[in-house]
Amino acid sequence: MVTHTDSPRTLRVAVVEDQPLFRKMLSVLLDATDGLVVAGEYASAAEASQGLDARAVDVALLDLRLGDGDGLALGRDLRRRNPSLGVLVLSASDSMHVLLEIPRHEAGGWGYLSKTSSLSAPALVFAIRSVAEGRAVLDPAIRAQREVRRQSPLAQLSARQREVLALVADGLTNSAIAAQLGISPRSVDGHLNAAYAGLGLQASPDRNPRVEAVRAYLAHTVPGPS
Structure with a gap:
């Protein structure tokens, strides 16, 4: 059995x-x-x-x-x-x-x-x-209809970094993001780390950078035209 x-x-x-x-x-x-x-x-x-x-x-x-x-x-x-x-x-x-x-x-x-x-x-x-x-x-x-605010930290990220960050905001894991974008999980991790750095998110035992990045995405985007 x-x-x-x-x-x-x-x-x-x-x-x-x-x-x-x-x-x-x-x-x-x-x-x-x-x-x-x-x-x-x-x-x-x-x-x-x-x-x-x-x-x-x-x-x-x-x-x-x-x-x-x-x-x-x-x-x-x-x-x-x-x-x-x-x-x-x-x-x-x-x-x-x-x-x-x-x-x-x-x-x-x-x-x-x-x-x-x-x-x-x-x-x-x-x-x-x-x-x-x-x-x-x-x-x-x-989320897909939201636009990046002018002169926001998100505007300094590469298109791929913003794309990965947007999928994080959708709740996807690194493996799921990799499968959706056709890249390796290691590449996803690299893009995320670069996005964290671009957003000024420092490694800390008291902060979850993934959650902080989602909050930054929400804070620095606005609803797009309907």
């Missing part, structure tokens, strides 16, 4: 969404996905704040605009209760800038997806798994 010991753990996801039909659709989708299980459904910020045990779940899936509060504030409160909790925020508009309100030391494990542009099942599942692993995820469709 063969025993498999390397199966990924099942992720427990809490869904906080004030629209009943959309909340149920999310829960049904997640429960039907291998490796995911819905550990609770909540219709409001107050209900989640009072009834959600942050230490009993791996990811909180939050609507940004709840009827009685702000999903970002709720996410930060839940993270205070469980610092390893992944938080994925959903919004009906381009509000990625709200993630800049998250302190740098808390930015890992936060993600943002648009309900209108990127909320496909694969994108949602990928983002949930990414934030559970502590990676920062930005909506790829909205």
Whole structure:
């Protein structure tokens, strides 16, 4: 008999969404996905704040605009209760800038997806798994429309460095970036290190340069023309 010991753990996801039909659709989708299980459904910020045990779940899936509060504030409160909790925020508009309100030391494990542009099942599942692993995820469709601010540090990077950084902002690993661009993982690592240097990100045990680079990307880009 063969025993498999390397199966990924099942992720427990809490869904906080004030629209009943959309909340149920999310829960049904997640429960039907291998490796995911819905550990609770909540219709409001107050209900989640009072009834959600942050230490009993791996990811909180939050609507940004709840009827009685702000999903970002709720996410930060839940993270205070469980610092390893992944938080994925959903919004009906381009509000990625709200993630800049998250302190740098808390930015890992936060993600943002648009309900209108990127909320496909694969994108949602990928983002949930990414934030559970502590990676920062930005909506790829909205991210692709963002333009680099003039005279920003990003403008000093090469086109390839910005391309690699944009894929990091999508939550991709170095191996996934290498496969998508047709280059080696070592080349990806080299481009990232050059981008970190160009952005003035110093190696430090207190800072994650990958997360810092994503924050820099968000801070120095603006929505492109629609």
